[in-house]
Amino acid sequence: MTSIADLPAVERLPYDIARIRRDFPILKREVASGAHLVYLDNAATSQRPVQVLAEITRFYRDHNANIHRAVHTLSVEATELYEQARSKVARFIGAADPREIIFTRNTTESINLVAHAWARKFLKPGDEVVVSEIEHHSNIVPWQMLRDERGITLKYIPMLPDGTLDLDAAQSIITERTRLVSITAMSNALGTIVPLDVITARAKAVGALVLVDGAQSVPHMPVDVQALGVDFLAFSGHKMLAPFGIGVLWGRLPLLDSMDPFMGGGDMISTVSMERSTWADVPAKFEAGTPNVGDAVALGAAVDYLTALGMDEVRRHEREITDYALRRLADVPGVTIFGVPDADRRGGVISFELEGVHPHDIGQVLDTRGVAIRTGHHCAQPVMLALNVPATARASFYIYNTTAEVDALASGLEEVARFFGVK
Amino acid sequence: MTSIADLPAVERLPYDIARIRRDFPILKREVASGAHLVYLDNAATSQRPVQVLAEITRFYRDHNANIHRAVHTLSVEATELYEQARSKVARFIGAADPREIIFTRNTTESINLVAHAWARKFLKPGDEVVVSEIEHHSNIVPWQMLRDERGITLKYIPMLPDGTLDLDAAQSIITERTRLVSITAMSNALGTIVPLDVITARAKAVGALVLVDGAQSVPHMPVDVQALGVDFLAFSGHKMLAPFGIGVLWGRLPLLDSMDPFMGGGDMISTVSMERSTWADVPAKFEAGTPNVGDAVALGAAVDYLTALGMDEVRRHEREITDYALRRLADVPGVTIFGVPDADRRGGVISFELEGVHPHDIGQVLDTRGVAIRTGHHCAQPVMLALNVPATARASFYIYNTTAEVDALASGLEEVARFFGVK
Amino acid sequence: MAESGLLEDLYREIILDHYRQPRNRNAAIEPTCSADGANPLCGDQVRVDVALVDGVIEAISFSGQGCSISQASASMMTEYAKGRTAAEALHGVEAFQQMMLTGVAPDIEGFDDIASLVGVAKFAARVKCASLGWKTLAQALAEGGGTVTTDDGSR
Amino acid sequence: MAESGLLEDLYREIILDHYRQPRNRNAAIEPTCSADGANPLCGDQVRVDVALVDGVIEAISFSGQGCSISQASASMMTEYAKGRTAAEALHGVEAFQQMMLTGVAPDIEGFDDIASLVGVAKFAARVKCASLGWKTLAQALAEGGGTVTTDDGSR
Numbered sequence A, B: 001m002t003s004i005a006d007l008p009a010v011e012r013l014p015y016d017i018a019r020i021r022r023d024f025p026i027l028k029r030e031v032a033s034g035a036h037l038v039y040l041d042n043a044a045t046s047q048r049p050v051q052v053l054a055e056i057t058r059f060y061r062d063h064n065a066n067i068h069r070a071v072h073t074l075s076v077e078a079t080e081l082y083e084q085a086r087s088k089v090a091r092f093i094g095a096a097d098p099r100e101i102i103f104t105r106n107t108t109e110s111i112n113l114v115a116h117a118w119a120r121k122f123l124k125p126g127d128e129v130v131v132s133e134i135e136h137h138s139n140i141v142p143w144q145m146l147r148d149e150r151g152i153t154l155k156y157i158p159m160l161p162d163g164t165l166d167l168d169a170a171q172s173i174i175t176e177r178t179r180l181v182s183i184t185a186m187s188n189a190l191g192t193i194v195p196l197d198v199i200t201a202r203a204k205a206v207g208a209l210v211l212v213d214g215a216q217s218v219p220h221m222p223v224d225v226q227a228l229g230v231d232f233l234a235f236s237g238h239k240m241l242a243p244f245g246i247g248v249l250w251g252r253l254p255l256l257d258s259m260d261p262f263m264g265g266g267d268m269i270s271t272v273s274m275e276r277s278t279w280a281d282v283p284a285k286f287e288a289g290t291p292n293v294g295d296a297v298a299l300g301a302a303v304d305y306l307t308a309l310g311m312d313e314v315r316r317h318e319r320e321i322t323d324y325a326l327r328r329l330a331d332v333p334g335v336t337i338f339g340v341p342d343a344d345r346r347g348g349v350i351s352f353e354l355e356g357v358h359p360h361d362i363g364q365v366l367d368t369r370g371v372a373i374r375t376g377h378h379c380a381q382p383v384m385l386a387l388n389v390p391a392t393a394r395a396s397f398y399i400y401n402t403t404a405e406v407d408a409l410a411s412g413l414e415e416v417a418r419f420f421g422v423k
Numbered sequence C, D: 001m002a003e004s005g006l007l008e009d010l011y012r013e014i015i016l017d018h019y020r021q022p023r024n025r026n027a028a029i030e031p032t033c034s035a036d037g038a039n040p041l042c043g044d045q046v047r048v049d050v051a052l053v054d055g056v057i058e059a060i061s062f063s064g065q066g067c068s069i070s071q072a073s074a075s076m077m078t079e080y081a082k083g084r085t086a087a088e089a090l091h092g093v094e095a096f097q098q099m100m101l102t103g104v105a106p107d108i109e110g111f112d113d114i115a116s117l118v119g120v121a122k123f124a125a126r127v128k129c130a131s132l133g134w135k136t137l138a139q140a141l142a143e144g145g146g147t148v149t150t151d152d153g154s155r
Ligand SMILES: Cc1ncc(COP(=O)(O)O)c(C=O)c1O
Pocket: A266, A288, A289, A290, A291, B043, B044, B106, B107, B108, B109, B136, B138, B139, B184, B186, B187, B188, B213, B215, B216, B236, B379
């Protein structure tokens, strides 16, 4: 295992948006109408830079082999690359030890892993798990399934009308019976940044663990698990320049050690006999079967790319774009923006409606102008229910987006209004 | 969803080994010693042809987006490519309906999915699951975990000294209490091809379901699920020219419909409220969270590649290589080959020992000659126990291997014997 | 503008007309059978009420919310169905689905407005929207009514 | 041959000599402490028995099976440990691990044969084999003995 200290340092690059955009050839694409792509669906998935794509090809063309301590050259190289990627991810989120990084498919699997390997082992009927009303379905459904199977109680911190959490209510909802608070760092539907410090302080005061759904925070802002003082962090590679199919669960080492495995199979065992098996140490214990070596290595490259930009700069850039977009969209007649109107308290995600036009139609018309946004419930139906809308339109930004693209969105919305005869 | 009938036909190509090898640039690699790579670790993972690598890059560079019915162009394209890959896989294994194809990470996850979503729902204490002594750990450990959690009984069809299954014993081990027979189509440790027809006939006679671990059969021989008459089939993309990180569970549609979900999260739901959720239809019900779209699309390309060669030709080629290797290695003094000495009854996998030399040392010396084999227990410790060896050396073949490479292995083994002073 | 052609292909004027002024929407009728339809990922919802007398659709009403395509298509569906026998109406449902599949407007009586939806066939994601009202009608006419969804789980 | 250099770097003659004629293997001693070590993925197994008298390793024996590197290294370990104090022996374990990490042979007394294992450091997969006997010795000397494994779960 490559130690974090042995990793090569990543050289910091200036935040040059023109250079960044050149790394993403898909941004030069045209859609059917001939319009240029304006990709504003980054909360769903990011685009991938050539550096990451080159890493995938390089891995398969030069080093591809299964890992697991084989003796031949390719396998030794593949193993080294895989473990180096683990260390890069550990460094990226400030983990103390690379063994705290479990490679999964995505955020969803990371959360399900905790629901199975930790919660099903340690929780008893009557124990409480607390989530919030603004969670992604991935941080609701696994706990509902656990509730229905094991009789735990599932509670929600409510959302206020402005899309933030009711922190006063949180104080009384998190009780001595709470064993886990599983909470998003940033809402993918509204962009709300959750004050993790407040939630974590209360959780720690009652002795509960904290799982952070970092699907929208790790790609977009500096995250340091030790500074956060939480216990688990889940996130997805595909939202942070890496390929689909690779995600991460970070957990504190003693905690991971105390857990049972999730899936059984090759590589997660120490010994197997027909009668019984014993488990490997973490992280292998949680990585049953052949892992996604290629995409893990590519995640390492993605993390290097972001590190070179600097996550503080990534956040600064997105805050600027968001601030601009909040003001620009508010000027479009008929547009209502959901959530806090303050770029300091939200990430680069803007959900909105246009009076008299269904989100699906907004998205369709924008698409003919090359502007890619998402419409629907964004896997956050409780938020839609609370806002009393069937769906919203959502624009979301990343490192390569520009204010010119925000303008394209805004003028597109003006065209939508005209087209549908909105007065 | 692309229907199977709408897929473009794949043109059959002649089996031209020189052309095939050109598609795998890694085969031209050298190892540290300067020797050319002779890749004989295909049972662990295959190499990937340029066609598959190009498909990955093309997907990310031209069509990358998250799927799930979004309205913008990229997402529509990505969704189509993903569903087309599902249909290609369905056609490849003779499935009746693309909805019967669930994308997973690998064989291991596919089997765990059945152990959770089917077995934990339908099996009661005292019900029996039958596996065999020659299974990969991936088809043992999930059932041991189920046994320890739910009190089912786990039984093994024993292995005979020649590495085949004791089919007489199977008749009495599979009983009226047997609910599932989970069996490999081909042993990755010994190459034994299991007579699935015999096992399936007995299972059906007692009303048990049959799960086939096809990790070593689907890549290497024609497989038709309807002709087999089984209920589930699990396999991994990475052993059949596709990237890591994508696997398949095939199941009969009514059976999949009857099952509970495995993991909870986005995209596997129909509706979510804070109180309760309802599930999407298959296959979405079993694909929680953002799927590995890129690698699924690449699996489609891999399946096209194999289809163009023809799986009958793939099997013919491997049978020839295996037949040659069985005879060639038997001539090397000190070599003992495990398993049936008959290429008609085994796949392209040869486990052996060299008297007086530990497998690890065999692998090491061969590696300096560029010959990549695997040494160890091959995730089949019960087989090692039955053979009474701590480990074996294993050479395994695929579409690009040649008899010249078998010669390189054989002369490498002669060098090993000389080096360690084996008389 | 380059994109206008494409857009107007999808959103023909007659469609926007049905969207802005839906026919038979929330009509006061005395239904003999009904069904609900939903397109969960889009949020489209449609309810269809039918007054079936001696096998003839004497009156029909739809209600619900959703995108222009789903609402306009439901509106057109009610105009088509009204006054026809159940068998004729089901034949229309069939013809509509066929049009979505093939992208070719059928040359049948009563499909003049409806044929304007042919452009939807080019937009995979919208076919479900357009089909919702029609599928719900078929469900209402089928024994027992009930709920349909155009979400076939295939993403 | 091109590859010979590399191979002989790993398998120095002295290593093969210890492999073929292991020292202190299955020696008949009366142990005061013992430990078992295993390298599960390789199948290597080593047992170390130590007769510790007044802090000095009076006698030592190893048994087990495994690859040439693991067995030769265990053999050399016993030669090194015999006659030394427990503290000195643990110092040797430390020095050995350091050699595996850095790929540099330490210039300390008693390491002449052992230094031949320095080439192993270049072969990540073999470091665990070479370390097994040494880790097992340390475990035997630690209070209680027990079982060690060189499989740290990191693949
Ligand atoms: C027969 C068999 N079953 C299961 C597996 C597990 O496959 P994976 O590691 O891709 O999950 C393998 C791969 O080694 C295998 O050979």
